[in-house]
Amino acid sequence: MSNAQVLTVPPEPQASADGIGNNDRAVHGGPELSIIVPTFNECGNVVELTNRIRDHLRDVSWEMIYVDDDSPDRTANLVRELAASDFRIRCIQRIGRRGLSSACIEGMLSSSAPYLAVIDGDLQHDERLLAQMLAELKTGTLDIVVGSRYSDGGGIGDWDAGRARMSRVAGRLSRTLVPDGLRDPMSGFFMLRRSAFDGALRNLSAIGWKILADLFASSQPPLRFKELPYEFRPRHAGDSKLDSLTLWAYAMLLVDKTIGHIVPVRFVAFSVVGAIGVGVHFAVLTLLFRFAKTPFVQSQAIATVVTMSFNFVLNNVLTYRDERLRGMQWLRGWLSFNLACGVGAAMNVGLATYLWQLSGKWYLAATAGIAAGAVWNYAVTKRLTWHDPSA
Ligand code: GDD
Numbered sequence: 001m002s003n004a005q006v007l008t009v010p011p012e013p014q015a016s017a018d019g020i021g022n023n024d025r026a027v028h029g030g031p032e033l034s035i036i037v038p039t040f041n042e043c044g045n046v047v048e049l050t051n052r053i054r055d056h057l058r059d060v061s062w063e064m065i066y067v068d069d070d071s072p073d074r075t076a077n078l079v080r081e082l083a084a085s086d087f088r089i090r091c092i093q094r095i096g097r098r099g100l101s102s103a104c105i106e107g108m109l110s111s112s113a114p115y116l117a118v119i120d121g122d123l124q125h126d127e128r129l130l131a132q133m134l135a136e137l138k139t140g141t142l143d144i145v146v147g148s149r150y151s152d153g154g155g156i157g158d159w160d161a162g163r164a165r166m167s168r169v170a171g172r173l174s175r176t177l178v179p180d181g182l183r184d185p186m187s188g189f190f191m192l193r194r195s196a197f198d199g200a201l202r203n204l205s206a207i208g209w210k211i212l213a214d215l216f217a218s219s220q221p222p223l224r225f226k227e228l229p230y231e232f233r234p235r236h237a238g239d240s241k242l243d244s245l246t247l248w249a250y251a252m253l254l255v256d257k258t259i260g261h262i263v264p265v266r267f268v269a270f271s272v273v274g275a276i277g278v279g280v281h282f283a284v285l286t287l288l289f290r291f292a293k294t295p296f297v298q299s300q301a302i303a304t305v306v307t308m309s310f311n312f313v314l315n316n317v318l319t320y321r322d323e324r325l326r327g328m329q330w331l332r333g334w335l336s337f338n339l340a341c342g343v344g345a346a347m348n349v350g351l352a353t354y355l356w357q358l359s360g361k362w363y364l365a366a367t368a369g370i371a372a373g374a375v376w377n378y379a380v381t382k383r384l385t386w387h388d389p390s391a
């Protein structure tokens with residue numbers, strides 16, 4: 001028999017009372033716990049984290065799923081090297097995508113384990129808590145156990161005053177999303193049972209960084225939770241990826257959870273950008289027409305192109321932050337955005353003119369034109385420029 005044949009011959013099934021071969025169960029039994037680790041540029045940390053998990057979870061059947069957003073420091077390659085010598089480690093590498101929440105969700109979706117944990121890849125979360133979290137969940141009275149910096153015995157480590165304040169403000173804002181008693185709704189460290197994840201899955205917004213708040217807000221019935229205190233540690237290596245735009249993503253999550261079922265949150269963001277664009281248009285127009293004495297038609301044309309470019313840049317950074325275009329794609333995106341919005345502008349003027357002639361009410365005609373243009377611009381650029389297929 002050749003080697004190839006040996007590899008493809010399945011093991012002889014050994015019948016048992018429940019119909020599953022004993023042999024199969026022993027050989028193929030899946031892990032009890034999946035530990036999801038979102039990573040972006042964590043090369044200096046993943047080896048140490050993996051070693052610590054190996055040390056601390058000796059009595060648990062676990063797997064680690066690293067979800068990496070194509071980190072420039074090639075974290076994904078390093079994880080695959082680790083995986084080559086330990087089948088419990090896997091890597092999901094996402095291309096052209098960003099976002100902590102969506103990374104965690106996709107990691108959880110790739111798992112079959114009954115218990116799911118999320119932990120940061122930079123060793124700020126205390127991995128020694130995992131065994132206790134699992135024991136708590138196994139009592140059967142809880143859906144989720146949260147690692148908490150704000151429970152008695154926990155702490156935020158060496159954060160500066162600004163960061164601590166930002167975390168507290170974000171926590172307070174989340175009060176509408178999470179249950180009253182939850183003291184650390186911004187935590188990125190928790191473990192839940194699969195049924196709880198499945199129950200929330202289809203309502204998740206998957207926007208930004210606040211996966212825990214998203215889970216709580218998306219669950220029906222409410223999650224039964226417990227918090228375990230831990231001390232937030234300093235980062236092991238590398239830098240934090242959270243910046244001021246994290247707050248914007250957080251605002252998008254809040255809007256989505258509040259009115260997302262009526263109007264897509266991206267459309268709200270797109271409209272906010274459009275409204276700012278109107279200000280830019282008038283600023284440029286005033287500068288050219290009033291001060292530089294450029295003819296009106298030219299001034300208006302230049303203001304239009306400047307505004308469209310401004311809107312494109314802002315939408316790329318804010319509205320489509322998780323699918324941001326770069327390099328050649330950026331250039332192609334800018335062209336298609338201008339093209340689509342050019343048509344939108346023509347529609348706007350056409351419809352407004354028609355309605356004005358019909359009704360004589362200029363403000364109503366203008367509003368209808370603007371609304372139609374905005375919907376067109378959003379619907380077309382969403383697919384044409386950012387290739388986003390969602391509704
Ligand atoms: N896949 C993926 N994609 N991972 C990401 C991304 C992303 O876009 N952005 C950050 N990460 C990973 C990081 O590599 C790290 O493992 C983890 O997510 C947390 O990111 P940090 O950059 O270390 O965040 P932090 O320490 O400032 O914030 C932490 O504390 C907050 C509480 O104040 C995180 O745990 C947050 O989730 C938490 O809300």
Ligand code: MN
Pocket residue numbers: 120122124235240
């Ligand atoms: Mn961190």
